[in-house]
Amino acid sequence: MERSFRTNLIDAIMDQASQDEKIVVLNADSARALCLTKFAETYPERMINVGISETDLIGTAAGLATTGLKPVVVGFSMFVAEKPYEQIRQAIAYPNLNVKIVATHSGLCVGQDGASHQCLEDISIMRTLPNFKVFVAADIADEKAAFAAMMAYDGPAYLRLGRDKATDIFEDGKVDQIGGCDILQDGSDVTLVGCGLMVEVAMKAAEELKEEGINAAVINAYCIKPLAENVILEYAKKTKAMVTVEDHSVIGGLGAAVAQVTSAKCPAVVRTVGVQDRFGESGLQDDLFEKYGLTAQHIVEEAKKAIAIKEGKANV
Known part of the structure; x- marks a missing residue:
């Protein structure tokens, strides 16, 4: 609904x-x-x-x-x-x-x-x-x-x-806390970290990845500051490949926060899905998400790139 x-x-x-x-x-x-x-x-x-x-x-x-x-x-x-x-x-x-x-x-x-x-x-x-x-x-x-x-x-x-x-993703009565996040599903190959409307899109991407034999974890980063560092680091260590997803500039947002934490404490491949250093434009929401790459298919592509990089099978 x-x-x-x-x-x-x-x-x-x-x-x-x-x-x-x-x-x-x-x-x-x-x-x-x-x-x-x-x-x-x-x-x-x-x-x-x-x-x-x-x-x-x-x-x-x-x-x-x-x-x-x-x-x-x-x-x-x-x-x-x-x-x-x-x-x-x-x-x-x-x-x-x-x-x-x-x-x-x-x-x-x-x-x-x-x-x-x-x-x-x-x-x-x-x-x-x-x-x-x-x-x-x-x-x-x-x-x-x-x-x-x-x-x-x-x-x-x-x-x-x-x-x-x-x-609707969660049931009413959900509890959030400062510095918290939600682990929507576990995974061992790649971690999708989303916020806002992109969480639903990340979940769809995880389903598509599963059909291709790729096991993706999905995290709802509802608190960007302070970030749930313990969870991010746990999955950085576990999957060594992460894709952040946000309806926001890739500069300074969720992706930057995740990359800052992992680079300092547990290096992992971090790919960012978001608006690529440009302004938006007038249009329907779904059309804009498609044009700016905020789709499940684009997340799937970035997840595959992250996995290829961590496995040494792609040029950086």
Whole structure:
């Protein structure tokens, strides 16, 4: 079954807000687009619309955090991660304030909105900020679990979500934790490490590899920072070949995080599937995934290359 990140986010927020009266939600005149009107109707005194000014959005959230409240900033990823980046760095990360940023509409899945709205750099820039934790949800159950884990942490955190069309992978009631991941299936030949919408695609690739006699492990890296290093290193040692998959630039994202860990502690072949140092463009989500190589077939090809390299059967 497919469910929408955007329309189901309100359930995660309402669940946490019903348990903690210190939670306040902020948006930049986008409550309707983000399906937040239910929160505004239920807790009108806890919903703040700053207008179309994302820099004020971050500054206001930071100020509220200094009073002991727990601000949750919600908006399109391009406008709550990149547009106010200076304010995030200076007003939230540097003083280590308890502000949560929930970013919807990330990556190529924004589709027809085009390059100006397709945030392909947010994992990279957010994971470089000291004090920040970074989560990426693969489906609605993961969205709720990541949001709960983020809210339980006393400090700044970022949750990356898609827009719509999230196929259910996990059952409701899933539990996430800081520095955690999910091992969706074991394998001995190659490890596929995905995040967000690419987890489902990685699982399809594993099925195709199995038909060719290749045993692939699949990991859902729902927490990019801190990364589940123990699991990554376990499978780097076990398979010695890894393919990372993300709806994000291959520069600085999940692939870079995995490669950084393995190169330092347990060298393995790491191939990256993602957007290859370019902007997106307007188009349907599935068409864009096909054009930019975010498909099961492309993952299969990269997995075979990784295996060939580790076995010394391919030129590097």
